[in-house]
Every structure is written in C-alpha cells, then in structure tokens.
Amino acid sequence: MQSEMSVSLWRGGEDGAYVTYKVPERANQTVLDVVTWIQRNVDSTLSYRFACRVGMCGSCAMVVNGRPRWTCRTHVSKVAKNGALQIGPLQNMPIIKDLATDMKPFFEKWQSAKGVFEPSKTRHDPIEEIRPDTPERVAADAAVECINCGVCYSACDTVRWNGDYMGPAALNRAWSLVNDVRDSGQAERLQAVASGGGCHSCHSHQTCQQFCPQSLNPTAAIAGLKRRTVQAYLKGDLKK
Amino acid sequence: MNVRLYLWQRMTAAAMVPLLIVHLAVIFYATRQDLTAADILSRTRGSVAWALFYGVFVAAAAIHASIGVRNILVEWTPMRHRTAEIASIGFAILLGVLGLRAIAAVVLP
Ligand code: SF4
Ligand code: SF4
Numbered sequence: 207m208q209s210e211m212s213v214s215l216w217r218g219g220e221d222g223a224y225v226t227y228k229v230p231e232r233a234n235q236t237v238l239d240v241v242t243w244i245q246r247n248v249d250s251t252l253s254y255r256f257a258c259r260v261g262m263c264g265s266c267a268m269v270v271n272g273r274p275r276w277t278c279r280t281h282v283s284k285v286a287k288n289g290a291l292q293i294g295p296l297q298n299m300p301i302i303k304d305l306a307t308d309m310k311p312f313f314e315k316w317q318s319a320k321g322v323f324e325p326s327k328t329r330h331d332p333i334e335e336i337r338p339d340t341p342e343r344v345a346a347d348a349a350v351e352c353i354n355c356g357v358c359y360s361a362c363d364t365v366r367w368n369g370d371y372m373g374p375a376a377l378n379r380a381w382s383l384v385n386d387v388r389d390s391g392q393a394e395r396l397q398a399v400a401s402g403g404g405c406h407s408c409h410s411h412q413t414c415q416q417f418c419p420q421s422l423n424p425t426a427a428i429a430g431l432k433r434r435t436v437q438a439y440l441k442g443d444l445k446k
Numbered sequence: 447m448n449v450r451l452y453l454w455q456r457m458t459a460a461a462m463v464p465l466l467i468v469h470l471a472v473i474f475y476a477t478r479q480d481l482t483a484a485d486i487l488s489r490t491r492g493s494v495a496w497a498l499f500y501g502v503f504v505a506a507a508a509i510h511a512s513i514g515v516r517n518i519l520v521e522w523t524p525m526r527h528r529t530a531e532i533a534s535i536g537f538a539i540l541l542g543v544l545g546l547r548a549i550a551a552v553v554l555p
C-alpha cells in the first residue's frame with residue numbers, strides 16, 4: 207500500500223484556518239506538487255500561484271513548516287517534519303484566499319524605493335560598453351538575480367513591525383541600480399532610500415539573506431545603501 | 447528611521463565609547479582610593495572640565511537613547527509615528543534635565 211502524509215493547508219482569508227489533507231507520498235515530489243495534487247484531486251477551489259515550476263518566476267512562494275520557501279524547488283523530503291507538512295500563505299502581506307497573498311504592497315515598495323531603471327541614453331545613442339569586471343558592475347550583478355518571490359519580505363521582522371519599511375527586496379533592487387553606471391536617477395533613489403521607511407530601518411538580522419532562494423544578500427545590499435546615503439548626506443547631496 | 451536620525455545615533459554612540467571608558471575608570475579609581483563624598487566633591491566643584499565632560503555625556507546619552515526609544519515605539523507599539531516622535535523628544539528632555547541636574551549638584555561651587 208502506498209504511504210500517505212498529512213498536509214495542512216491554510217484555507218480562507220485572514221480569518222481562515224488550517225485544514226488537513228491526506229496526500230500520497232511519492233519519491234521526489236516538491237511542495238508545489240503536493241499543493242497541486244490536492245487542488246486536482248481533492249478540492250478544485252484551492253487557490254495558489256505558480257507559473258514556471260523551475261525557480262525562475264518567483265510566484266510560488268509559501269510558508270512551509272514555518273519558513274518561507276519557493277515551493278517549486280523545495281523537496282518534500284527536505285522539509286517534512288515526521289511526514290507532515292504545514293503550508294500557509296506568505297506573511298506580511300494580506301491574504302486574498304488560501305495560499306494566494308496580495309503582493310501589491312510588496313511591489314509598491316519597489317516603486318517607492320525607486321527600483322525602476324532610469325536610462326541615461328536614448329535608442330539613438332550607441333550601446334554603452336560595460337566591462338563585467340568593474341567594481342560597480344560586480345556589485346550590481348551580486349544583487350541583480352532577484353526573482354521577486356517575496357520570501358525575504360515574508361521573513362523580515364522589521365517589515366512586520368513597521369508597515370512603512372520598504373523591505374529587503376526593494377532595497378536590494380535599489381542597491382543594484384545604485385551601482386548601475388547607466389542609470390540617471392541616482393539622486394532621487396538615494397533620497398528615497400534615505401527616508402523614513404528606507405535602509406536605515408533595517409536591523410541587519412540577516413533573515414532575508416538566510417531564506418533568499420537565490421542566495422542573494424539583501425543585508426549587505428542595505429549596508430551598502432546605508433554607507434552611500436550617509437556619504438551623500440554629509441556632502442549635502444540629500445535634501446533635509 | 448531616516449539618514450539624519452541614523453547618523454545622530456551612530457555619532458553619539460561613537461562619542462560615548464571614550465566617555466564611558468573614562469567614566470568607568472573614574473568610578474573604579476574612586477572606590478579603589480576610598481575617596482569619600484567630600485573628597486569627590488572637592489575635586490568636581492567648580493571644575494569646568496568635569497562639567498563639560500559630563501555635559502557632553504548627558505547630551506549624547508539623551509540623543510542616543512531617545513532615538514532608540516522612538517524606534518521601539520514605532521516598531522513595537524501601535525503608536526503613530528508623530529506620537530512616537532513627540533514621546534521620544536519628551537524622553538530626551540527628561541533625560542537631559544535629570545542628567546544636567548545631577549551634574550549641577552556636583553560641579554556648582
Ligand atoms: S537584515 Fe534587514 S531587511 Fe533583512 S531581515 Fe533583517 S531587518 Fe529585514
Ligand atoms: S531578494 Fe531573494 S528572497 Fe527576496 S524577493 Fe528577491 S529572490 Fe526572493
């Protein structure tokens with residue numbers, strides 16, 4: 207007989223509860239496979255998000271046994287506790303339904319941290335040559351592989367405590383752009399991340415870094431922003 | 447916390463490190479040498495140096511602590527930012543007044 211495991215899923219909105227399902231145990235299944243099995247075989251009204259299933263799109267993040275993870279790249283065998291899984295929606299974001307959260311505040315903070323590339327050239331200019339081994343490009347590259355999954359944002363205590371805090375992903379993005387020599391929006395960006403909910407609210411817990419599935423280090427990026435904004439402030443480049 | 451508060455908190459922390467070391471050394475010295483209250487007062491009364499030393503110390507401590515308290519209030523209580531700001535300014539003034547009173551008591555002739 208095939209063995210089964212017990213999987214609790216968050217059902218409902220903010221006032222929902224965990225509901226336990228029996229799921230057949232298979233070799234090499236991911237947490238996302240388990241959620242999909244329940245949706246296909248037990249309850250088709252289960253809501254959750256995924257797209258690529260190969261760790262590129264960043265849409266499948268959930269809290270698995272208390273820790274935020276990318277579920278398509280997380281093997282059940284690595285995270286199950288005594289054959290049991292508890293899977294909930296990401297924290298620090300409003301729950302829409304079941305495992306789907308409203309990521310609007312997360313992405314709005316990318317905007318307020320000026321995480322948008324501001325070109326300094328037009329399409330009529332020749333393409334600028336950027337050497338990959340310059341210190342600026344090395345620093346930009348170190349932060350650039352973010353897949354916007356929200357895992358770090360869900361793991362960050364400061365985000366939970368302070369609703370204004372931009373959070374690790376948005377600030378990590380800002381740091382990548384601060385080091386991008388082609389960008390023309392640096393003054394506004396430094397101004398934005400030096401303000402109330404910006405980089406100086408970070409407590410350097412490094413939880414973001416510990417859970418980032420891309421092995422990025424938002425803590426180091428934020429430390430870089432702290433240094434850069436202090437220099438700009440002392441030089442009088444920041445308003446107020 | 448914005449860059450201005452961040453910088454003030456770090457700068458006052460840095461300023462307090464040497465002040466704290468001297469402060470502890472003085473306590474250690476006074477107890478080791480069995481200095482009485484009268485001995486201590488005879489050295490501090492009218493001393494501009496000690497007044498300045500502890501004046502700077504009190505100012506740094508009041509600024510440093512109140513920025514920290516502001517963060518705690520913002521992060522750990524449902525208080526609005528403006529209210530937390532006012533409460534922490536009040537706390538800074540309280541620390542400043544208490545500290546300066548204590549200094550006045552030992553340095554005024
Ligand atoms: S290091 Fe900063 S951003 Fe990362 S989890 Fe801690 S407070 Fe959040
Ligand atoms: S920094 Fe890492 S954990 Fe945070 S959103 Fe980007 S990929 Fe996800």
Ligand code: FES
Binds near residue numbers: 257276
């Ligand atoms: S489904 Fe795309 S990263 Fe998991």
